[in-house]
Amino acid sequence: MVPDGWSAQSVGEFCEFFNGNGFKASEWSTQGWPIIRIQNLNGSSDFNYFNGEVKDRWVVEPGDILFAWAGTKGVSFGAKRWSGPRGVLNQHIFRVEPKMKVNPDWLYFALIRVTECVENKAHGFKATLLHVQKSDIAEQVIPVPPLLEQNRIARILSTWDEAIATTEQLLANSEQQKKALMQQLLTGKKRLPGFEGEWFSAKMGDVFRRVTTKNDGQSANVVTISGKQGLIRQQEFFKKSIASEFLDGYFLIKKGQFAYNKSYSKGYPMGAVKRLNRYPEAVVTTLYICFEIADEKMASGDYLEHYFEAGFLNHGLSKVANEGGRAHGLLNVKPADFFSLSVSLPNLDEQKAIAKVIASAEKEVQELEKDLSLLQKQKKALMQQLLTGKRRVKVDEAERATA
Incomplete structure (x- = not known):
């Protein structure tokens, strides 16, 4: 039901959509007009440039409303406010202009709602990767308040x-x-105040001992590794379990212990060494190298957790992975090579x-x-x-x- 004083209008009744141009790689230049692509709507300042003749409908000014009609749901698809430099619009993006007198800030917020409506109607393959027509946007009917209310709503938001x-x-x-x-x-x-003296280098194998305890039905808490989230339940990370039906062959790890996925695809991030913090215990596949502090008088788990997070082991990991075997594009870190890597430590x-x-x-x-x-x-x-x-x-x- 439309509120008193408001009207129900389709987006196409009060907006015009101007499509970008399909700039070919052969037309790219190192100077001229920045070409605004999907990645630039997501914050990238890496531009290609166009140095040819420009049509007015391609031109985007700072503050213009854009609508990416092809992109990933919740990431690159939908309404965006351009905050970058003056440029020309690439394909798969509309520049939106009001046909009548509407508050541009209200219009932007209204188009965010339209984005959600279009996304919610997507299903099947389109549920994540969206590719819609102008009519899918323009035919959306929304409640439109009078201009004075638009102004007030826009200021609040x-x-x-x-x-x-x-x-x-x-x-x-x-x-x-x-x-x-x-x-x-x-x-x-x-150095922190009060500390001095030389640091020492130690092999991972001297600082840690490997954990190879098999699950044997003790736990069904399968975790996966995430660079941002650490060791997290598969249901929380993937919204589903991708584990084997039988978990007895998995490794069992306990809170405070570490894990690293030793096998990963070439071209993808190497992942990270992570410590189990969220749960008392968990299980991981045998693709993981699991380990714990061998001597707590020598090393602090809290310190080494930050050390791994900072990426100081990554150079060594990359080296031993590339020197190791490759099969079907997979890189594999051998446990022996992993524990031969060095870490730098001050006193406890x-x-x-x-x-x-x-x-x-x-x-x-x-x-x-x-x-x-x-x-x-x-x-x-x-x-x-x-x-x-x-x-x-x-x-x-x-x-x-x-x-």
Whole structure:
């Protein structure tokens, strides 16, 4: 039901869509107009350029509303506000212009709702990778408020966008500071007060012992490795289990122990060494190398968790993987080679102090991530209420007088 004073209109009634141009690789240049592609809508500043004759309908100005009609659901598909330089539009993206007097900020928020509607109707192959026609967007019917209400709605939602952008910047700064701290403290370039003396290099096999305990029906908690999430249940990561029906041949690991997937496809990230933190116990396939601290008087698990997260083992991993056997495009790290790699360690007290400082920085990042997630959820709920008229805004007399 349309709220009082509002109208139900199709997007095509009050918007025009101008398609981008299919710039061929042979037309690319190193200077001229930046070509705005899908990847640039996702934040990439890597542009190809066009140095030929440009048609007006291709031109995109900062602040223009764009709609990617081919892309990945929830990532690259749908309405975007262009914040980059003046450029020319590539194919698979519409530039959106209102036909009548509407608030452009309200229009952008309304098109985000349209994006969700189109995505929700997708099924089968199109459920993730979307490729729609202009009519799929233009025929969407939405409730349209009077201009004064559009203005008010846009101001409210823009305030949330500003808060989200500020929090995103704070999060990016915090992540960068944590990264810099790890690079300095985990290499000894920066020492904490009260610590001195030489660091030492030790073989992984001297610091850790391998864990090869078979599951034997003790656990059905199958985890997978994620660069961002660490060791996480398959149901949480993949939204389903991809494990074998019988888990008795899997390795059983316990909280505080480490795991690394020794086999991965060439061209994909190498993954990461991760510590089991979420659960008391879990099982992983035999493709994993599992291990634990051999002597807690020599090494701190907290320190080494950060050491691995910072990627200091990756160079050695890459070397032994490329020197190892290859089959059908797979690279494989042999356990013997894995445990022959070296790690750099200060004395145990300094390890623990370093881990404590990094954990504090990590906590700040996590708090900002929570703040950002909350703001995004609140904005989404507010959009649902304001853009459907379930929650009406008040337009004061001063606004009416200046309209």
